[in-house]
Amino acid sequence: MREQVPRGIIQPHQTRGDVRETCDVVVMGSGAGGAAAAATLAEAGLDVLVLEEGAFHRTSEYGANATAMFSALMRDGGATATIGRAPVPYMEGRCVGGSTVINGGMCWRTPEDVLDHWAGAMGLPDLAPAALDPLFDEVEATINARYQDPGSEGGNNEVFRRGAEKLGWKYQRNKRNQIHCVGSNECVTGCPSGAKQSTVYSWLPRVFARGGRLMTHCKVTKVLVERGRAVGLAGTLDDPHRRRKFVVRAKAVVLAGGAVQTPLLMLRNKIAPKNEHVGRHFTIHPNIKVAALFEDRVESMRGVHQAYQCTEFKKRGILLAPGGIPLMFTAVAFSDFGRRLAERMRDYHHIATGGVLVDDFSSGRIMAPLGIPLVKYDVTDIDQEKFVEAAGLLATLYFAAGAKEVYLPFHGYPVLKSVDDVKKLHDHMPRVEDTEYFTAHLMGSCRMHGDPRQGVVGPDGQCWDLPGLYLADASVMPGTIGVNPQVTIMALARLIALRLADKLQRRAAA
Numbered sequence: 001m002r003e004q005v006p007r008g009i010i011q012p013h014q015t016r017g018d019v020r021e022t023c024d025v026v027v028m029g030s031g032a033g034g035a036a037a038a039a040t041l042a043e044a045g046l047d048v049l050v051l052e053e054g055a056f057h058r059t060s061e062y063g064a065n066a067t068a069m070f071s072a073l074m075r076d077g078g079a080t081a082t083i084g085r086a087p088v089p090y091m092e093g094r095c096v097g098g099s100t101v102i103n104g105g106m107c108w109r110t111p112e113d114v115l116d117h118w119a120g121a122m123g124l125p126d127l128a129p130a131a132l133d134p135l136f137d138e139v140e141a142t143i144n145a146r147y148q149d150p151g152s153e154g155g156n157n158e159v160f161r162r163g164a165e166k167l168g169w170k171y172q173r174n175k176r177n178q179i180h181c182v183g184s185n186e187c188v189t190g191c192p193s194g195a196k197q198s199t200v201y202s203w204l205p206r207v208f209a210r211g212g213r214l215m216t217h218c219k220v221t222k223v224l225v226e227r228g229r230a231v232g233l234a235g236t237l238d239d240p241h242r243r244r245k246f247v248v249r250a251k252a253v254v255l256a257g258g259a260v261q262t263p264l265l266m267l268r269n270k271i272a273p274k275n276e277h278v279g280r281h282f283t284i285h286p287n288i289k290v291a292a293l294f295e296d297r298v299e300s301m302r303g304v305h306q307a308y309q310c311t312e313f314k315k316r317g318i319l320l321a322p323g324g325i326p327l328m329f330t331a332v333a334f335s336d337f338g339r340r341l342a343e344r345m346r347d348y349h350h351i352a353t354g355g356v357l358v359d360d361f362s363s364g365r366i367m368a369p370l371g372i373p374l375v376k377y378d379v380t381d382i383d384q385e386k387f388v389e390a391a392g393l394l395a396t397l398y399f400a401a402g403a404k405e406v407y408l409p410f411h412g413y414p415v416l417k418s419v420d421d422v423k424k425l426h427d428h429m430p431r432v433e434d435t436e437y438f439t440a441h442l443m444g445s446c447r448m449h450g451d452p453r454q455g456v457v458g459p460d461g462q463c464w465d466l467p468g469l470y471l472a473d474a475s476v477m478p479g480t481i482g483v484n485p486q487v488t489i490m491a492l493a494r495l496i497a498l499r500l501a502d503k504l505q506r507r508a509a510a
Helices: 032-044 066-073 112-120 129-143 155-167 203-209 257-268 327-333 338-343 381-400 486-509
Strands: 019-030 048-051 171-173 211-213 220-225 229-237 244-255 288-292 308-310 318-322 351-358 365-367 373-375 406-407 467-472
Touching: 019 032, 019 229, 019 486, 032 048, 032 129, 032 203, 032 244, 048 203, 048 244, 112 129, 129 486, 155 171, 155 308, 155 351, 155 381, 171 327, 203 211, 203 288, 220 244, 220 257, 229 327, 244 257, 244 486, 257 365, 288 327, 288 381, 318 381, 327 351, 351 381, 365 467, 381 406
Parallel strands: 019 048, 019 244, 048 211, 244 467
Antiparallel strands: 171 308, 220 229, 229 244, 288 351, 288 406, 308 318, 318 351, 365 373
16 A cells, blocks of 8 residues: 555645744644644644655665765765865755655664753753753653664664773663664665654654644745744745745744754854854764774675764763775775775674764854855864774774674775784874764754854744744753764753743733
8 A cells, every 4th residue: 555645744746836824832843842832832833834844764665775865865965075174075855754664764862961051151950961861851751862773783783882891991772762673774865664753753742742733845045033033935846847946924934954054044144243253152062983894794885874982081071883885985994996895895784883973072063155055164183083993993893702803984094904903093193184984963053052152043942133943953952962963952842842832822821
């Protein structure tokens, strides 16, 4: 039986002409923040309309063809990157469900020391651990955060675990938002089994159950402002037959386009032009990949994407993790070309892949000169020292697990043949410019702060400079957190939405 489109989803062919709608709250974005906020508002009895720029895709449409899936599910086909000393590619979901459709599904709560800092130094007491714990509980229950079923981890995770155990390093099992994940390791191209509980399967059904609606193919270009207050959103409806316009008027506006798209929209609309924090304090929790060759077959694409994380060096801002990488991306780990690369890739089934994540020392900036998106970020020399140290640590782990060779993401650097080679890494420090980075954790470009002079939104998520405009996505995070951010994003979005719902209900009762 063909999978049905949820009743609450409205696609272009279901409307005619330019679209005009009214509602209590209009939400831009259906990812981690937007969907959690929309569900909270709808369940409070408010009329909610979600605007999603991308399309709705059925589970049956997801597949292992990375090129086709990247084009269908991601902004710019997954070819987005920051500019700076070295480009850092990043992924943004552009589909119903946003980046929750293409992430690895890891579920970690914000570390308590981070929350303590936010509550104290940032003037946000409602973000203290005790205050957020109930929200974390709700988020984890909604998205089914749980450990993998035994036997679904796969060889790539097992060699990582084996190496950590032999070295006596602390590691933890990952909770992931999944129900009986089969370990197909196709997370970044959309889960083909429907096991991963993206917002399509978790938060959005709650929106639709309460009468909320979601319109696809709606690119928001304008925040409507009247008498100094946000009163709606407008933009273009990407109809395949002809481009149309839409206008949605609402009592409150929620932006949840993510840490890049939310500040870009604000900058293009000249919202809070005197607030120097719009687009700043942007962190990415950058990472690099490491590969290792083993005598036995590893089969890195059979098993879950990431079942463990090594937290031995967390206090130094270093996180080690396995991560299955498709063949087309594993090939980039090698400096070989042509026949030599083809010969090396014959060993693909014996290659384990993993990554290193480093807490940002500095931050970048989102800009829109002449309306053109510009994402600026520089990896610092301090971060680079940690990357080199961390790459050596992951190489040591792989050698402890029995690796024959280890390949690093530093251009021109020789293959490591033994643990003794690791010690030579610092003799010739690889440059930032010669390192291949990546990230999927974009945060903090419109940060929340208790002081209107130090942030873009207040503790309730409302823009300090524009009443009626709320932000509920990764952009409001007050700083980097050192772990996968989706649980944090959802908890903050729910907190903001609860505050907004209470305000609107009290206004209606007055």
